[in-house]
Amino acid sequence: MPDDVPTTAPATVATMTDDRRAFEAGLDALEAPTPPPRPGPGRVFVRSVLPPLVAVAVFLALWQLAYSTGFKPSYALPSPLDVLRTFGETVRDGRAWEAISISVSRGALGFAASVVVGTGLGLAMWQSRWLRAALGPFVSGLQSLPSVAWVPAAIIWFGLSDAAIYAVVLLGAVPSVANGLLAGFDQVPPLLDKVGRVLGLTVLGRIWYVLLPAALPGYLAGLKQGWAFSWRSLMAAELIAYSPALGIGLGQQLNIGRELNAMDLVIASIALILVVGVAIELLVFAPVERRVLRARGLTVAGRR
Amino acid sequence: MAPSIVNSAPVRQTARVSSVRITQLVQVFEADRPPVLDRIDLDVAPGEFVCLLGASGCGKSTLLSLIAGLGTPTSGGIEVTVGRPALMFQEAALLPWLTAAGNVELALKARGVSLRDRGAEAERLLSLVNLAGQGRKRVHELSGGMRQRVALARALAQDSRLLLMDEPFAALDAITRDALHEELIRLWSEQQLSVVFVTHNVREAVRLGQRVLLMSSRPGRIVREWQVELSQPRAIESPGVSALATEITQHLRAEISRHAR
Numbered sequence: 001m002p003d004d005v006p007t008t009a010p011a012t013v014a015t016m017t018d019d020r021r022a023f024e025a026g027l028d029a030l031e032a033p034t035p036p037p038r039p040g041p042g043r044v045f046v047r048s049v050l051p052p053l054v055a056v057a058v059f060l061a062l063w064q065l066a067y068s069t070g071f072k073p074s075y076a077l078p079s080p081l082d083v084l085r086t087f088g089e090t091v092r093d094g095r096a097w098e099a100i101s102i103s104v105s106r107g108a109l110g111f112a113a114s115v116v117v118g119t120g121l122g123l124a125m126w127q128s129r130w131l132r133a134a135l136g137p138f139v140s141g142l143q144s145l146p147s148v149a150w151v152p153a154a155i156i157w158f159g160l161s162d163a164a165i166y167a168v169v170l171l172g173a174v175p176s177v178a179n180g181l182l183a184g185f186d187q188v189p190p191l192l193d194k195v196g197r198v199l200g201l202t203v204l205g206r207i208w209y210v211l212l213p214a215a216l217p218g219y220l221a222g223l224k225q226g227w228a229f230s231w232r233s234l235m236a237a238e239l240i241a242y243s244p245a246l247g248i249g250l251g252q253q254l255n256i257g258r259e260l261n262a263m264d265l266v267i268a269s270i271a272l273i274l275v276v277g278v279a280i281e282l283l284v285f286a287p288v289e290r291r292v293l294r295a296r297g298l299t300v301a302g303r304r
Numbered sequence: 305m306a307p308s309i310v311n312s313a314p315v316r317q318t319a320r321v322s323s324v325r326i327t328q329l330v331q332v333f334e335a336d337r338p339p340v341l342d343r344i345d346l347d348v349a350p351g352e353f354v355c356l357l358g359a360s361g362c363g364k365s366t367l368l369s370l371i372a373g374l375g376t377p378t379s380g381g382i383e384v385t386v387g388r389p390a391l392m393f394q395e396a397a398l399l400p401w402l403t404a405a406g407n408v409e410l411a412l413k414a415r416g417v418s419l420r421d422r423g424a425e426a427e428r429l430l431s432l433v434n435l436a437g438q439g440r441k442r443v444h445e446l447s448g449g450m451r452q453r454v455a456l457a458r459a460l461a462q463d464s465r466l467l468l469m470d471e472p473f474a475a476l477d478a479i480t481r482d483a484l485h486e487e488l489i490r491l492w493s494e495q496q497l498s499v500v501f502v503t504h505n506v507r508e509a510v511r512l513g514q515r516v517l518l519m520s521s522r523p524g525r526i527v528r529e530w531q532v533e534l535s536q537p538r539a540i541e542s543p544g545v546s547a548l549a550t551e552i553t554q555h556l557r558a559e560i561s562r563h564a565r
Contacts, residue, residue, distance in 0.1 A: 031447030199414040297444020
């Protein structure tokens with residue numbers, strides 16, 4: 001141990017001996033968490049892709065079995081192949097594409113509007129404690145109200161129009177977005193805001209550089225749920241609000257199937273609604289969420 | 305005050321103007337309870353390393369927050385002459401969506417360093433805490449000791465002459481803590497910082513500080529003060545540190561025992 005008092009040496013790392021550097025680097029190497037190896041594509045396939053494929057195959061087999069035993073008359077329970085044939089027809093004559101494009105563009109527009117309104121509402125409720133106390137229970141309550149309940153009211157107010165459909169979508173999705181944003185803000189550790197203040201960031205700087213990024217995971221979860229609610233509400237609205245002026249979206253196509261007593265068209269439409277909704281979640285929301293969570297060292301629940 | 309172990313090292317303080325001057329500071333949170341801080345007087349000289357020692361509830365963290373400007377005292381004065389102090393917490397409190405360098409760069413940005421210079425400056429600061437070349441790592445890829453060093457680099461990025469530390473090594477294991485003690489003392493002497501270091505670890509206080517202040521709890525007062533006249537670097541297991549730590553521990557225990565009833 002040297003006896004001399006440390007003098008005010010110039011600010012360089014030169015005063016650090018190689019021994020110390022090696023010791024500290026060794027500590028770092030030993031203590032830094034090692035990430036688990038990423039599973040190879042084969043493992044991913046066996047673990048994540050194969051099981052749902054097997055489940056679908058089993059389901060189709062059971063369906064075919066039920067059809068073959070004549071458990072229901074064939075107009076009420078068509079075979080998987082019949083449904084596939086009907087679906088093929090709707091693809092070939094363009095009905096499927098038209099329905100998808102009408103519904104998806106409505107869904108996207110309605111969702112975008114819900115994000116704007118929901119984010120504004122969430123921000124306002126976060127800003128004002130009074131507003132949050134006043135509206136909080138209703139916003140949460142609305143989340144459990146099936147949005148189909150709004151359809152009759154919306155039709156009375158807006159007639160059989162796009163406005164009625166968008167009203168239902170907004171009422172369905174806005175609460176999720178607002179609540180997601182609030183949950184995101186609530187999860188921000190107060191210590192991080194302190195850090196922003198210690199660093200000398202302004203109020204706006206703290207919001208932009210600390211608060212918003214910290215709240216992002218909760219907000220994203222709210223957006224994801226908001227999309228699911230938008231899609232559901234949209235289908236409920238399309239199913240009931242039927243008029244030539246509205247075009248034929250997926251919900252309307254489903255309703256046509258019901259009116260024609262065409263179970264194959266009904267099943268094909270249900271399957272398409274399911275596939276489109278899931279596809280948008282998997283292609284749009286899942287990758288964003290995965291990126292955000294992985295950057296923070298959080299694991300994605302139910303990895304796909 | 306009985307100054308103990310004398311080892312011939314002069315206390316390094318020359319300038320007249322204090323980095324921090326606290327006079328008759330009182331902080332009351334609840335009117336019907338004893339003040340959290342009661343008539344605190346404290347001067348920290350430029351380049352001085354002061355350790356605040358006390359049991360839980362003695363208000364030492366509150367005092368640091370007040371110096372950092374995170375609150376206003378009920379009465380009394382705090383004068384910080386060296387600009388905005390840097391503050392480190394027990395947790396590294398890094399922003400988990402940024403890389404190690406990104407965390408340091410945010411502090412540089414807040415200080416007004418231009419975008420062009422931030423990258424190189426962050427790398428220089430990270431190499432000061434022996435993390436050269438690790439700037440691209442994410443927070444979750446770093447060990448506890450590395451995180452605390454990034455936090456130290458971020459504090460240094462504020463380019464403040466005053467570093468406030470609130471039990472910054474309390475959550476680390478003994479080996480890592482030892483390494484960080486050395487690191488801190490090296491940086492303190494190189495960068496000519498004033499440090500106010502809060503801890504409840506007596507040996508740590510003696511290992512690091514030039515001056516150790518013992519605080520009482522409820523009300524929080526500075527009840528005793530020791531000059532540590534041991535040369536740096538000193539080892540935490542050295543006889544000099546042990547002897548003074550033993551003496552201070554007796555006083556700390558006596559302070560704590562007053563609350564038994």
